[in-house]
Amino acid sequence: ATGEWTMAPGDYANTRFAALAQITPANVKSLKPAFTFDVGVHRGQEAAPLVVGATMYVLSPYPNYLYALDVANNGRKKWVFDPQPGVGAEGVACCDLVTRGVAYDNGRIFMVTLDGQAIAVDANKGTQLWRTKLADIAKGETVTMAPLVVKGKVLIGNSGGELGVRGWLVALDAGTGKEVWRAWSTGPDKDVLIGSGFQPFYEQDRGRDLGVSTWPPDAWKIGGGNVWGWISYDPEADLIYYGTANPGPWNPEQRPGDNKWTAGIFARKPDTGEARWFYQWSPHDLHDYDGVNENVLVDLAIGGKPRKVLVHPDRNGYVYVLDRMTGQVLSADAFVDVTTSLGVDLATGKLRYNPAKAPRVGEVIRNLCPVSPGAKDWQPSAWSPRTKLLYIPHQNLCQDTETYDVAYIAGTPYVGVDNKMYAAPGRTRGAFTAWDPVARKARWSIQERFPVWSGALATAGDVVFYGTMDGWFKAVDARDGKPLWQFKVSSGIIGQPVSYLGPDGKQYVAVLAGVGGWAGAIVSGDLDPRDGTAAKGFVNVMKDLPHYTGKGGMLYVFALP
Numbered sequence: 001a002t003g004e005w006t007m008a009p010g011d012y013a014n015t016r017f018a019a020l021a022q023i024t025p026a027n028v029k030s031l032k033p034a035f036t037f038d039v040g041v042h043r044g045q046e047a048a049p050l051v052v053g054a055t056m057y058v059l060s061p062y063p064n065y066l067y068a069l070d071v072a073n074n075g076r077k078k079w080v081f082d083p084q085p086g087v088g089a090e091g092v093a094c095c096d097l098v099t100r101g102v103a104y105d106n107g108r109i110f111m112v113t114l115d116g117q118a119i120a121v122d123a124n125k126g127t128q129l130w131r132t133k134l135a136d137i138a139k140g141e142t143v144t145m146a147p148l149v150v151k152g153k154v155l156i157g158n159s160g161g162e163l164g165v166r167g168w169l170v171a172l173d174a175g176t177g178k179e180v181w182r183a184w185s186t187g188p189d190k191d192v193l194i195g196s197g198f199q200p201f202y203e204q205d206r207g208r209d210l211g212v213s214t215w216p217p218d219a220w221k222i223g224g225g226n227v228w229g230w231i232s233y234d235p236e237a238d239l240i241y242y243g244t245a246n247p248g249p250w251n252p253e254q255r256p257g258d259n260k261w262t263a264g265i266f267a268r269k270p271d272t273g274e275a276r277w278f279y280q281w282s283p284h285d286l287h288d289y290d291g292v293n294e295n296v297l298v299d300l301a302i303g304g305k306p307r308k309v310l311v312h313p314d315r316n317g318y319v320y321v322l323d324r325m326t327g328q329v330l331s332a333d334a335f336v337d338v339t340t341s342l343g344v345d346l347a348t349g350k351l352r353y354n355p356a357k358a359p360r361v362g363e364v365i366r367n368l369c370p371v372s373p374g375a376k377d378w379q380p381s382a383w384s385p386r387t388k389l390l391y392i393p394h395q396n397l398c399q400d401t402e403t404y405d406v407a408y409i410a411g412t413p414y415v416g417v418d419n420k421m422y423a424a425p426g427r428t429r430g431a432f433t434a435w436d437p438v439a440r441k442a443r444w445s446i447q448e449r450f451p452v453w454s455g456a457l458a459t460a461g462d463v464v465f466y467g468t469m470d471g472w473f474k475a476v477d478a479r480d481g482k483p484l485w486q487f488k489v490s491s492g493i494i495g496q497p498v499s500y501l502g503p504d505g506k507q508y509v510a511v512l513a514g515v516g517g518w519a520g521a522i523v524s525g526d527l528d529p530r531d532g533t534a535a536k537g538f539v540n541v542m543k544d545l546p547h548y549t550g551k552g553g554m555l556y557v558f559a560l561p
């Protein structure tokens with residue numbers, strides 16, 4: 001219903017647009033905290049709180065406590081569900097102990113623990129309905145993504161691209177937790193990849209065994225392509241869309257070939273998992289450009305003609321507009337400074353790499369932009385149908401890269417890269433940019449001191465929200481980016497802001513604070529990521545973070561007086 005927030009991306013189209021207009025550019029400056037709630041785990045908070053009826057559902061990072069809060073009573077706790085995940089996920093997860101939230105469907109909450117157990121919980125009582133183990137920690141497999149429920153199936157993908165884990169997306173029966181289908185991102189995937197309807201738009205993405213023949217022998221078995229980002233669903237086309245992450249190892253010289261089906265996007269049928277098309281953002285990925293960022297489904301007038309498209313800001317630095325029926329690239333334009341490639345050939349759909357910036361073992365290659373975490377990482381943008389702008393939280397970072405050969409050992413980092421990251425020349429480390437995908441350019445951009453690692457929220461009141469690593473929750477004018485309001489919270493913000501209508505008829509805005517994630521992991525001093533290269537690289541990026549921006553785990557809910 002209008003005013004609820006029942007899935008992390010807000011809606012199937014992944015717009016993160018709240019059709020609520022009480023909070024406006026004129027009154028937002030009176031926004032005040034209505035209530036707060038401590039989630040008890042003080043590290044990176046990436047989850048979106050959900051609101052169904054008068055209940056808010058909040059999932060903490062590992063060990064993944066699920067809370068039900070009464071929004072009619074200042075967030076009073078109704079119950080907490082402790083899933084008691086197994087030990088071992090900590091120290092295996094690549095990028096802090098994060099989770100991106102839960103999904104609601106038909107009286108049930110669906111959650112995943114970091115060690116990869118999918119659980120259905122009774123949304124009223126907080127009791128477990130079923131539990132299915134999906135991931136194998138011994139292999140380095142974890143789950144951080146928020147599930148999405150489509151047509152009675154719970155869609156969940158795995159993490160582990162930095163540990164040579166083979167990526168998949170699984171569909172579980174929402175009623176029983178039984179596996180309905182599983183689609184692998186690398187390898188032959190005979191069951192659900194090559195159906196009669198598989199029609200990739202580009203020549204390079206056709207062929208029966210592309211998943212095998214684009215790899216050195218057997219390398220696809222430890223080739224990554226994990227599915228840890230966002231899923232969209234178009235009910236009319238009856239297609240789900242989701243991206244696949246980096247190939248393993250990062251060191252590209254160890255895996256010649258296109259490395260299908262990594263760093264690309266799949267369109268599949270939700271009932272069977274059958275693939276309809278695939279497109280590879282970054283064939284033979286050179287820089288850890290996971291392709292898992294959000295795909296926002298919108299209808300736009302392109303060249304004067306109405307088109308069903310998806311808009312996707314990728315780690316490789318381009319905002320793509322794809323025909324979502326066929327996978328054809330309609331445009332791809334850089335939204336940050338890019339040196340690692342020279343654009344996208346719209347005739348062939350191929351990314352044109354810059355050969356001067358390709359990593360070579362034994363050499364330090366300098367000034368690669370964007371960095372491995374990309375022009376933007378998982379932090380989702382928001383779309384306003386009113387302004388027709390995409391609000392992109394992102395970073396402006398470059399890096400020097402040194403690669404080395406690495407051996408595969410199950411459950412340990414399979415990377416082979418040292419990065420040193422720094423602000424792009426002449427830029428601040430982060431920015432919040434409003435992008436016009438029809439005009440193919442930025443309308444405005446706000447410079448930020450640190451990478452902007454929070455999600456964005458757009459509202460019908462033409463107020464857009466985001467948070468910063470140094471702890472500011474901000475409201476800006478959707479039309480021109482004018483700063484309207486900001487509030488200092490107790491830690492850095494990398495959560496996903498949401499908006500809902502309370503039982504009192506008032507519009508609320510909620511966000512979790514707690515710095516962490518990959519960029520902020522070094523701030524959580526007790527974290528010793530086994531992927532030490534990433535932590536080292538980020539020292540420069542997070543330097544000068546105010547010392548009072550400590551760890552956190554606090555929900556903030558705001559309203560007008």
Ligand SMILES: O=C(O)c1cc(C(=O)O)c2c(n1)C(=O)C(=O)c1cc(C(=O)O)[nH]c1-2
Binds near residue numbers: 094098145517519
């Ligand atoms: O390839 C993968 O399986 C995988 C998983 C994750 C994750 O699950 O959080 C991240 C990444 N890769 C990654 O490359 C990355 O930059 C990243 C940032 C974050 C974060 O939460 O801030 N997670 C991840």
Ligand SMILES: [Ca+2]
Binds near residue numbers: 161245290
């Ligand atoms: Ca990755």
